[in-house]
Amino acid sequence: MMKSIFFGVVAIAVAIMSLSQDTAHAQEQTGTVEGDYKWDNIEDPCVTALHNQINEEFNAAITYLTMGAYFRQEKINLLGFSDFFFKAAAEEREHGIKLMEYALMRGKGPVDKNNFNLDYSFKVPADTDGEAGLRMALQKEEKVTKSIRGVIKVCEGGSNDYHLADYLTGEYLEEQHKGQRELAEKIATLHKMKKESPHLGEYLFDRTHI
Ligand SMILES: [Fe+2]
Numbered sequence: 001m002m003k004s005i006f007f008g009v010v011a012i013a014v015a016i017m018s019l020s021q022d023t024a025h026a027q028e029q030t031g032t033v034e035g036d037y038k039w040d041n042i043e044d045p046c047v048t049a050l051h052n053q054i055n056e057e058f059n060a061a062i063t064y065l066t067m068g069a070y071f072r073q074e075k076i077n078l079l080g081f082s083d084f085f086f087k088a089a090a091e092e093r094e095h096g097i098k099l100m101e102y103a104l105m106r107g108k109g110p111v112d113k114n115n116f117n118l119d120y121s122f123k124v125p126a127d128t129d130g131e132a133g134l135r136m137a138l139q140k141e142e143k144v145t146k147s148i149r150g151v152i153k154v155c156e157g158g159s160n161d162y163h164l165a166d167y168l169t170g171e172y173l174e175e176q177h178k179g180q181r182e183l184a185e186k187i188a189t190l191h192k193m194k195k196e197s198p199h200l201g202e203y204l205f206d207r208t209h210i
Pocket of ligand 1: 057060091092095144
């Protein structure tokens, strides 16, 4: 089972790596249009911040894939937690793709091919239980929210790019705040359910609340 989970994670990692190669290749196809003209003025610091955020979103996807696989191991067998983290990974991947589409819509490459480095170093510490997993996810989301705020600051500040700032504020921060609230609620409920009997409380939460 451990082997199949390991190979499953490796297969997903390879799929994401091939995505990064495809996007880098796609970026190379973006040449100068004949008759060279300028139609957008999105400034470099804002583009760099956007590309960094795309990296962050895919890195968050890898973190949640790892967590989803961890909770699915037969000795842990918390399928509710596993599904929750696999779903979170799919959402992060979707966020990354939406930002790539945004960059392309503004006439920029989908990624910065020189700095698109995915981070596979995350490991779930041994004996992590469901509550610790949710707390790790909340920490990760706080970090992502901070990072989005950083992009907004760069883009609405010196770069005066109100459109991207508005997109991130209206769509991304909205989802971040709702997601963080949901995680905080789950942690509180699980914590209470574990009071009398930690394992039974976690099992019931896994089957009914997540
Ligand atoms: Fe995200």
